[in-house]
Amino acid sequence: AQSVTQPDIHITVSEGASLELRCNYSYGATPYLFWYVQSPGQGLQLLLKYFSGDTLVQGIKGFEAEFKRSQSSFNLRKPSVHWSDAAEYFCAVGPGGNEKLTFGTGTRLTIIP
Amino acid sequence: GAGVSQSPRYKVAKRGQDVALRCDPISGHVSLFWYQQALGQGPEFLTYFQNEAQLDKSGLPSDRFFAERPEGSVSTLKIQRTQQEDSAVYLCASSSTDGFEAFFGQGTRLTVV
Secondary structure: OOEEEOOOOEEEEEOOOOEEEOOEEEOOOOOEEEEEEEOOOOOEEEEEEEOOOOOEEEOHHHOEEEEEHHHOEEEEEEOOOOHHHOEEEEEEEEOOOOOOOEEOOOEEEEEEO | OOOOEEEOOEEEEOOOOOEEEEEEOOOOOOEEEEEEEOOOOOOEEEEEEEOOEEEEOOOOOOOOEEEEOOOOOOEEEEEOOOOHHHOEEEEEEEEOOOOOOOEEOOOEEEEEO
16 A cells, blocks of 8 residues: 655745655555645645656756655755745645645644744 | 636534535536545545536545536535534535646634534
8 A cells, every 4th residue: 555654744944945745655566756835725736746757856836756665765955935835735746647635734834944 | 707616615513414515527528526524534525526516525524425517517515414523624625627637715613513
């Protein structure tokens, strides 16, 4: 069965500092991996996705993520966070195409001035 | 509309009451998903449609939950005899035939009192 672990429930960083959110997955085949962001009262917005090819993927809002098969990880990074990045971040895995996603429990990001 | 639309945004139901939650997917999107997001958790898959066919309902927690998409566009998630544990945000997502990205609505927050 597929699963996603986001080990950090809550992370606090200073505005302008770098950010890394961790995601580990368990999946029997080549996974399709996603990072979504959810602001309070909002739905999920896709930040980036990985299907194949280059293991470093670029997304919206200056985010990037690196797929490391050997570590079963897909960590999300941003070199300099902005106050508007404060939100809940979810990593998800799926078999690809029109198939259901399995989400992690999320990491809440707080930005301090 | 340009995005996935869900209604109502908020619903308060008395325990034992039936509720119906509506999802308008992006026009032309073949696939439609329902997820349940409990407080502080990641979304969990409920059911999946391809056009009007319900291909996977393995995530529906009980036979009180029922979903339909009779004409392959709008979908309704119905919960009969609501219980307190049904309190959650219900998210709808749709994707096109290539299926690489699911677009989420803002969700319906259901509170059972």
